[in-house]
Amino acid sequence: MCGIFAYLNYNITRERRYILEVLFNGLRRLEYRGYDSAGISIDADLLPEASSKFRPPPLVFRQEGKIEKLVTNVYQEVHAVDLDLAQNFLIHAGIAHTRWATHGLPSEKNSHPQSSGSGHEFLVVHNGIITNYVVLKETLLRHGYQFESDTDTEVIPKLAKFVYDRLSENTTFNGEVPAETQEVTFRQVVMEVMRQLEGAYALIFKSSHFPNELVACKCGSPLLLGVKDAEEPETKMDQFINRDVLHDRRQGRSKEYFLASDASAVVEHTKTVMVIEDHEVVHIKDGNVSIFKFDTAKARKTGGLPRPASVQRALSILEMEVEQIKKGKYDHFMQKEIHEQPDSLTTTMRGRLTRGRESKMKTVVLGGLKDHLRTIRRSRRIIFIGCGTSYNAALAARPIIEELSGVPVTMELASDLVDRQGPIYREDTAVFVSQSGETADTLQALEYAKSNGALCVGITNTVGSAIARGTHCGVHINAGCEIGVASTKAYTSQIAVMTMVALALGDDSISCRVRREAIIDDLFDLPSKVKEVLKLDTEMKELAKLLMEEQSLLIFGRGYNYATALEGALKVKEVALMHSEGILAGEMKHGPLALVDETLPIIVIATCDATFSKQQSVIQQLQARKGRLIVMCTKGDALSSCSSGACRFIEVPPVQDCLQPIINIIPLQLLAYHLTVLRGYNVDQPRNLAKSVTTQ
Template sequence: MCGIVGYIGTQQAGPVLLEGLGRLEHRGYDSAGLAVLGPGANPALRTVKKAGRVRDLREGLPKRFSGKVGIGHTRWATHGPANDVNAHPHTDAKGDVAVVHNGIIDNAAALRHRLAREGVDLVSDTDTEVLAHLVALSSADTLEGRVSEALAFVEGTYGLAVMHADFPDRIVVARNGSPLIIGVGDKEMHIASDLAALVRYTTTVAHLEDGEIATVTAGGFTTYRSDLSHTDRPTTSLDLDLSAYDPVGEEGGYMQREILDQPAAAERVLRGRLDERFGTAHLGGLNMDARETRAIRRVKILGCGSAYYVGQMGASLIEELARIPADAEAASEFRYRDPVIEHDTLYVAVSQSGETIDTLLAVQEIRRKGGRVIGLVNVVGSAIARACDGGIYLHAGPEVAVASTKALTTMYLGFALLALQLGRTRDLSIADGKRLIAGLQALPGQIEEVLTLDERLATIATRLAEADSLFFIGRVRGYPVAREGAQKFKEITYRHAEAYQTSELKHGPLALISADVPTVALVPDDELTDRNVAALHEIQARGGPLVVLTHAGVDLGDVECERIDLPRSERELDPILMAIALQLLALHAATTLGLDVDKPRNLAKSVTVE
């Protein structure tokens, strides 16, 4: 959940590293730091670290901070508070070794005790500092050997980069459970934990695998296993929209830009995947033929946060269209309950980044026990994409804001395509298949319609922002949408928000309804409209303010509320239009409160530590 950058080449490293850290700040923004090897025959290692944002680090840099080899880091705190001392890079006592690290060293406490017994003075609260001292204590002849010896003592996850004043021509990097990418340039090389830091300089990259170490020099890179036997790590060329990473100055930041990109993102994920003739979807990336598809007896979906909630939406779609039992589970809990892996169950891992550690570990558990797992991921070449048997790339484009918006929309559409293909190999009629295809084709335009409600939603959001606590309610298809709406609201407004099934209000939560607790209710025009409207009357009778997302023509009776009529899609597809309206409510409530919607406190974009 932090950002790593590294550079070695012909340019001054400092500006390159700072620019990369700025692009990675969505990965962690508690503190930041740089280490650079100065020029000359006996280069000295210089380190600058600062609590706060990357701009604070930039302002604190010395005027003369030269060197063509360097590493940098922007932190999301795990061990120790966010202060200058705990910021990365960390060095050994002599200042010859510098390390930046993402992940968690599980046996850090034991290693700290051991180092203290050997007379090492540890100055920070972090787990990372032990790595610098372990490298310094190694007597191996090469930097690769010293890093390998140090890592032999380590239990846990890491993506790390190491520099040493005695080896000024190289940076050594290693990965185990935390992403690390090498970017290949012209007489220069780049290192990063996220593609965002590399796109300005190169789109030719190599993804390290778990257990690999690499030596990076200005002329290229060499990869090894942990025992330093050579591996052959190929490079790939990426097709990326560089403008998506460009800074934004407007109040809504990246989040607003990404919400507005959703019509185009929806078109991208659907393009070439709809078969109008046969009323089905084409998902060749699943790597399953019709016979294998028909053998599926259950679908289990795994994700974290918003990916978990959209997994619940997807499970509902699959059960409804394919008539296969389906459910979603938090990936973070999955492997700890020693799950039974069934040969006729299709497991689906959902992750925007493709690097979410909890989801990756769940995938590895399934594969280890012989299960089939596919991925719904947005980042090509990511760890989850590589670990799965097949999958669906989302084509959402880069998503920078911590709160997921367009990736969530494309995840939902990915599930709609999967449900359609599964359904048409079973009993879903061609007429229903064509009906759903027509609905999917209309969705980009309907998303545009939702976005035209922005001003109305902003007005309502201003009033919601005044509340300390809110309820979000929905039934069946609407419940996971309500959960996602509550998630968005609390993560960027810092207001308490809870989601409930509408039918569960009378079983306890109704006791909390008052004039100070607004309820955002999802009331689509479907088979449960009457039940939902009855619940609105119960809330109104107890003085609770109401915001109702519904469809034109739905009779709410004498309910007093802020009513928002959304475009009407097919019933199975209505949830995503409601989710987008909830994104706008959260965005405008947060901006009303003067909050940074792109970098909510205590959160980071990609969770790469357990």
């Protein structure tokens, strides 16, 4: 996964220095999406004798390492060549990229923008993966093109040059012969390139043949367009995108356009945005925006090539504040997002729970599911599909959904389901859980489930994401922007949402009424309980000091808290880079017990639920083998949990058993955070990981 960003100013004077800083800041906002290399491209100075059609090649700066290393390198190069930072541009198009390596090691040659050749006739920044790049590369090699990088992306700008040259020469390409009088357009070139690409991608093109223009397109990877009218307040929504251009009442107005793979890079400039949909091509030229989309359905019916059709799109207002993308009083985004969980849970539940004086007024309203609840209740089974933290959240919610709905629930890791082509039937309901809504394996599983006729439900944190658009119905988590790579507040909000789904499914059952009302009461109290457990921050920091030199950590859980054990171990390993393993306590005697000795730290989750007495037995067996025990228990149960007094305790407030995983994970999130800081690692940018994996 990578971050892509572009900035185009039209009819508004901007210095080169300002343009550079906009591009750099865009990359800084996207650095959580990739931080092993970065690059930008801007225009060179236009020579006085040069015509508008023949310009010097654009400037390209690429650097291995993090964004600040690129910034330093750019200003050093600018100074070395005496490039005028005060040069004014009435119109200028710049592109930028921050990389998470998939094809080729982090290096300058593998950084983006990738180029068509020495003259930089076409430049591309790319998020995603091109699955047929080997075939395309072989074809281009036969036509004399030379490749410099190890990336899959490099085929794209070279293919663009190949297409442009063929169209300019008036030769047949894909069965089409351009009219002699017809000028080749930037959009036409990109559309021809798109026809050849397979895989997932979001692309932004810049070309010396089409100065002051940008073309963007996407298929399976996130991309949005931000629009800022310098002459109108942000709140005036009298602009709209129609079949050809971005219209307002007067043409030629001063505008700024932003393209980004995430709203966090746009919100500080404008809240007026449009989420670009799959197979759409966005062309920015002369202050206007043209949007075209391939009619792939018609192409499949006719057996021909997909033909572009102009489309009408509406702008919307981002529900995000600039403060959400800043650390505020916190040292790291992960720390901030852990402490934001009372607010994120409140927002997640707002408007969805009602509780009056009469017990009959305790209800759950999920507008995105209300028309499909009857179908889900009648399902043969409910299949939860996700990856990593999202899978763990679904696992935590599985017992309550089975209990209240009476429908069998199965769990699937998205990659494994796709790999083995597991059976899915029309009578199934498939629930896809993803923080970003763009996870590649989960998207593949979604297409597979849809092809088999299952009802597909999305649970995501991103409005307008691919999963949100591709499912039949769903629920928006509404946890707010999450920038730290290690998911925290999205995880707890996912469990809260899936618990509410269980309550909605059990709404027609009289026998479950008392149980449902007790859960609803505790949901209302949940944010205050989370605030209470966050007071363990200092205690978890002290525990981290005791564990920071350890090599391994085991976490035992069962029932609702098997997921807590898995998620806690995942947090420790992904940010603290310490081996940790979540283990189902019922399997302890079937192998894991062999690891126990007086040196191995073990966390046992033994809060009050149906498995409490079994966890007491686990603790006794671990003590008998001199295990170094840390017991998580509900307040008041510490003495009964560890008879010898040799245990260290983490006491948490009690809630309904199905909500206890939300409370129990927070001390483990804090532990992982403090371990990481104490061990000297970057908690927001863990090694080899990025925020949401949108490539396979």
